[in-house]
Amino acid sequence: MQTKQRPFFKDRILTAGPTPVPEFVTSAMSSSLCYHRSPTFSAIMQDCRSLLPKIFGSKQEALIFSGSGTLAMEGAIANFLNSGDKVIAVNGGKFGARWAEQARCYGCDVQEIIVERGKAVDLEQIEALMKEHPEAKALLLHSSETSTGVRHDIKGASKLAHALDDCLMMVDGITSVGVFEIPMDKWGVDVMVGGSQKAMMLPPGLAFGCASERAWQRSEKCKNVRYYMDWRKEKKASAKNTGAFTSAVTLVGGLRAVLRHYDEVGFENVFRRNWKMCAATRASAEAMGFELLVKNISEASAACTALKVNSSHEKILKNNYSLTLSGGQDELKGKIVRVAHMGFIDGWDLLSSLLGLARCAQMAGDKIDLQKGVEVFWKVIDDPSDATPEDLKNA
Numbered sequence: 001m002q003t004k005q006r007p008f009f010k011d012r013i014l015t016a017g018p019t020p021v022p023e024f025v026t027s028a029m030s031s032s033l034c035y036h037r038s039p040t041f042s043a044i045m046q047d048c049r050s051l052l053p054k055i056f057g058s059k060q061e062a063l064i065f066s067g068s069g070t071l072a073m074e075g076a077i078a079n080f081l082n083s084g085d086k087v088i089a090v091n092g093g094k095f096g097a098r099w100a101e102q103a104r105c106y107g108c109d110v111q112e113i114i115v116e117r118g119k120a121v122d123l124e125q126i127e128a129l130m131k132e133h134p135e136a137k138a139l140l141l142h143s144s145e146t147s148t149g150v151r152h153d154i155k156g157a158s159k160l161a162h163a164l165d166d167c168l169m170m171v172d173g174i175t176s177v178g179v180f181e182i183p184m185d186k187w188g189v190d191v192m193v194g195g196s197q198k199a200m201m202l203p204p205g206l207a208f209g210c211a212s213e214r215a216w217q218r219s220e221k222c223k224n225v226r227y228y229m230d231w232r233k234e235k236k237a238s239a240k241n242t243g244a245f246t247s248a249v250t251l252v253g254g255l256r257a258v259l260r261h262y263d264e265v266g267f268e269n270v271f272r273r274n275w276k277m278c279a280a281t282r283a284s285a286e287a288m289g290f291e292l293l294v295k296n297i298s299e300a301s302a303a304c305t306a307l308k309v310n311s312s313h314e315k316i317l318k319n320n321y322s323l324t325l326s327g328g329q330d331e332l333k334g335k336i337v338r339v340a341h342m343g344f345i346d347g348w349d350l351l352s353s354l355l356g357l358a359r360c361a362q363m364a365g366d367k368i369d370l371q372k373g374v375e376v377f378w379k380v381i382d383d384p385s386d387a388t389p390e391d392l393k394n395a
């Protein structure tokens with residue numbers, strides 16, 4: 001749709017969620033409108049059940065919930081923790097803060113590690129807190145903190161959790177499930193949640209959850225009141241290729257299309273592509289003269305990259321050029337803009353985001369080297385070698 005003020009620009013939404021939805025997904029959604037207890041829907045569920053665990057890197061059932069990602073985060077707390085349980089939570093941004101808050105709501109004794117925005121958590125800090133609280137029942141950590149674009153070391157943190165007697169490794173993977181590899185079984189992740197509207201290039205409305213054998217055993221001892229959010233009900237239903245309640249049939253139909261697409265392309269290739277886009281964004285932004293919030297790619301998420309800014313460029317982009325990008329949240333408001341590079345977002349989209357931000361920076365009087373930025377962008381994109389950070393290469 002063209003806006004009245006600036007007919008030169010189409011509305012573009014290139015935020016860190018919801019992300020653009022491709023046409024093959026919307027058409028799969030409209031053609032999957034069916035009765036939720038029909039063979040048609042069972043066939044859709046069966047396909048999702050066989051493909052979704054692949055993205056989680058788990059042999060366990062990956063559950064599909066109707067609701068936004070926060071529902072699955074809350075479900076993870078409600079199903080695997082008890083009131084009074086000691087929990088270690090890493091708060092390195094808006095979403096880490098939210099999970100800690102949810103755990104407190106359920107009566108958990110939350111030991112929070114506040115991490116400077118833009119930095120990954122120091123594993124030694126987790127280890128020290130675990131020494132103090134060896135009875136901790138869970139470590140809550142984000143594989144990708146979308147509010148800053150930081151990637152925390154899940155593999156290393158998981159080792160620490162497993163060194164305790166009975167501590168579940170719980171991961172918010174809402175912007176990593178489908179973006180980069182977090183092999184649950186291999187790394188010993190006990191619970192991981194995902195969502196539909198970020199990497200999975202679906203509209204908002206679905207959340208995912210996957211749990212290890214030892215987490216499922218814990219769930220039997222869990223005393224929280226839960227009905228709609230009882231993951232055990234959903235697991236039983238899923239085993240019969242259906243949902244416990246009325247499934248969001250059209251979204252699940254879209255999910256099948258996305259999973260089939262990713263499977264066809266190859267999950268590793270999807271992840272590799274996202275890292276390349278991340279590397280190109282980082283290099284290009286730096287060459288233009290922007291400062292990155294996350295200094296090193298070894299701590300960066302392949303979901304989005306935060307550029308430091310002096311004012312709310314995202315407001316100018318939206319008002320003047322019909323381009324919607326994610327600004328900073330809470331204490332980062334007006335200080336960063338996030339360039340998303342996951343899901344259906346492609347190289348031309350990235351250039352739009354980068355050139356738009358460069359335009360705003362120039363208007364604000366910053367010195368921007370546009371030519372160098374674009375040259376570096378193409379150099380990284382056209383370079384045939386991988387851009388995956390070292391620790392993920394060895395996953």
Ligand SMILES: *Cc1c(COP(=O)(O)O)cnc(C)c1O
Pocket residue numbers: 017068069070071095142144145146147172173174175195198
């Ligand atoms: C978006 C997001 C959430 C919240 O998901 P909703 O779908 O908005 O409920 C939680 N965690 C992370 C890491 C996210 O990116």
